[in-house]
Structure formats: C-alpha cells, structure tokens
Amino acid sequence: MAELLQRSRVINLYKTLIHLGKDWPKGYEFFRKRLHAAFMKNREERDPEKIEKMIAHGEFVAKEIEALYMLKKYRTLKRRYYGDK
Template identity: 70%
Template sequence: MSLRSQVISLYKTLLYLGREYPSGYDFFRKRLHNAFLKNKDVKDPDKIEKMIAHGQYIVRELEALYKLKKYRTLKRRYYN
C-alpha cells in the first residue's frame, strides 16, 4: 500500500470515528482537517510513516474511549 493511500485511509477512519466524539463531530472534523493540512508538505517517507503510526495510535485510543463510554453506560443502566 502506498503512503498516499495509507494517509487517505487513516483520514477516513478518523473521520468515521469522530462521529461519536464527546465534543461533537464538527469540532473533531475541524481539528482533524487542520492537523492533516499542517503536514501536507512533508515529503520524507520516514517522517510520514511515523505520523501514520501516530495516527493509528490515535485510532486505538478513540476506540478505547468509546468502549469505556459504552461500558460505563451499561454499568449505570444495570447496576446501582
């Protein structure tokens, strides 16, 4: 997979995960867009790979955040 397609895939994944962000989708989308625009001129493949790895870390953190939110909601619903 080329670096460009990895970056696009990461962007789409983050946009999808941003739908349930606690501060709202618009807030998340603006911040995500600005972060990608800030790094649009980077040409070094090693640096791009590091940024992709960091983005994948953010994806895992968001998934953990959503799972924790779901767990807490279920716990509140069924237990005192």
C-alpha cells in the first residue's frame, strides 16, 4: 500500500514540475528533457527511504522554482510601475 502512495506522490510531483517548466527561461522542451532524464535515472529505486528523500528534494525544487517565478513577476511589476532604478 505504501508503494502505491509513493508512486502517486512521484507522479504528482512529476506533473507539478512539468507544469512549472512551461515558463522556464531556456524553454519548455529543455526543461522537460532534463526532468524526464532525472526521473528515469531513478526509476529502478525500490528503497522507500531513498524514494522519500528524492520526493522531498523534488518538492523543495518545485518550491524554489515557484519562488523564482514570483520574484521575476515582482521585478517585472516593480519595473513597470517605478522604472529602472
């Protein structure tokens, strides 16, 4: 049962990261290929503890990407309303 839960968490993480990659500066295809390669590299892993660590790392990366996008949006709005200072 725990394996199925981990599997669904991994799939959700992958979908979240794919969605976040749509605005990636180097392009969606670049991001998608790198993400796919990272997930495929670890697809044979069966140790639940290692999988949990990888999921936690992936969730951290997703939060960092979201933070970068928010910062970019903030800087754009600031530049738009206050000019380059």
